[in-house]
Amino acid sequence: MKGIVAFLLLSISFYASGQQDTLSITLENVKYAYPIQHLALKVEGQDLRMAYMDIKPTNPNGKTVMLFHGKNFAGYYWTNVIQALSTQGYRVVVPDQIGFGKSSKPFIHYSFHLLARFNKQLLDTLGIQKTAILGHSMGGMLATRFALLYPERTTRLLLENPIGLEDYRMIIPYLTTEEQYMNELKTTAASVKKYYQSSYFPEWKSEYDYLVDIAAGVTKSADFPRYARVSALTFTMIFEQPVVHEFSSLQVPTVLFIGTADKTIVGKGTLSPEDQKKYGQYAVLGKETARKIRGSKLVEFNEVGHIPHLQIPEVFLKSLLENLN
Template identity: 25%
Template sequence: MDFIKTIDSSSGEEVQLSFKDYGKGRPVVLIHGWPLSKEMWEYQIDDLVEAGFRVIKYDRRGFGKSSKPWGDYDYDTLTSDLHSVMETLDLRDAVLVGFSMGGGEAVRYLSKYGSERVSKLVLVSAVTPYLKKADDNKDGVANEVFEEMMTEMKKDRIAFLDDFGKKFFGVNLINHPVSAPLLEYYRALASVAAPIATQQCAIAFASTDFRADVKSIKIPTLIIHGDDDQTVPIKASSERTSTMIPNAVYKVYEGAPHGLFYTHRQMLNKDLIEFCR
């Protein structure tokens, strides 16, 4: 088992981050979404490695095989963990690929630690620039939506994950882009996360304002989002992020749900490989 060790800033507790490192070439760091783990990238790994990239994926603290401390699931701490990955593996000329919640870590990393180790950025279905509706963020998502999510998580986390997964992949009475066994597999990946991590990370991605982080980005950036995303609505996220990063390449996948890393995997992999080169 491969782990990167870091120290929790508030408790002093050692936190182990589970990671996998494949291939050779320019490093591509895959940052997973909520409430999944690094295993969500299964359908990207082969194509990226075969295209000549070194691919690193890791589990966010509280998820997958990483340590599950009781606290510290704010974005500064999560980004510090990403920094530990970059430093420990001495990654340079890297491409950061942040999916959904992972987009927050990617932009906060560049804002906080700079682009010395990073040459390109990819945001996929990302929560940036600021998800929660506020007086100065009229296009955001109403707070009641997040409050209801929290209530359902605390009441029956697995039932919540089951329902959330269907919306995540755009499953309904007419459309079934993911098989029932695969849907159950993704639910199982999410169920491994610590309940406290699932809750606290939801608070983090809902309430963290990344507008200043996004505006500080100067490196080449690719933004990808599905126009049928019912989890992170495109108008509240990537549509706005694309106007805040100079010369960003913005690709909208028609009919794609949030979980386009599976439903639109061939298109995504092709775009990732072309941009990373």
């Protein structure tokens, strides 16, 4: 575990010394583990750039895995997964979705359909016909939408603690994008860490601090209001575009990797303490979702939270490779 953590931390050129440095909203001063390339896109009259890593293995097995990150993250937290897959001969494609990470932060109508199309365009550009997709958190919702839209391109759907396993419209009080924007502007290092501790990791370790450093570093940027508004727009996308009612329509082999101690709820802060205990129960949601997806497989990790690939890297990666091979 120490070796993987060291490799992960060395992948990020970021100086955390108890205080968050100022980061640009496209993370120019965060160095990813592998070279960044860009896909040019034209959306709603705007010229955009979608950042991605394309890691080709030394001894290729002819297969590809695409990694879709969560809402509060980007390609930087996939380092150990990329390394494990590449070592086994997989080509690994890791996009930062439009609105996230090193990609453009436009004011557009965000939808999972649109983001899925961008990722298909990326595959087309790279000449990749078929890929397995591993989606974490929000990336799980996007991966599900991609598999529903392009089943012929999806060899396997791998969902790591995806959000959207319950319909947030039935749970969370409605907030307009503007109201959510005002909430986003209040983000601080303390609020980020409190949320990550209460939802993502059952036990906090210093090796997770860099996640907070990056999330909080952008709040010091002069461009943070743009970042906050885009974050509000993607919150609205998650809230208004559920996939939970379409799991039964999936036509591709699906594996759910679920840390059963996860308590993630989108919009959790708007709920009473009683309702926070009622929803976001992945020990229950994982099983319910597996029953909805024909032929799916459920892999549960007890006492593990929202990000198994960081909390229990060796166990998660072993299971991931077993379910790919």
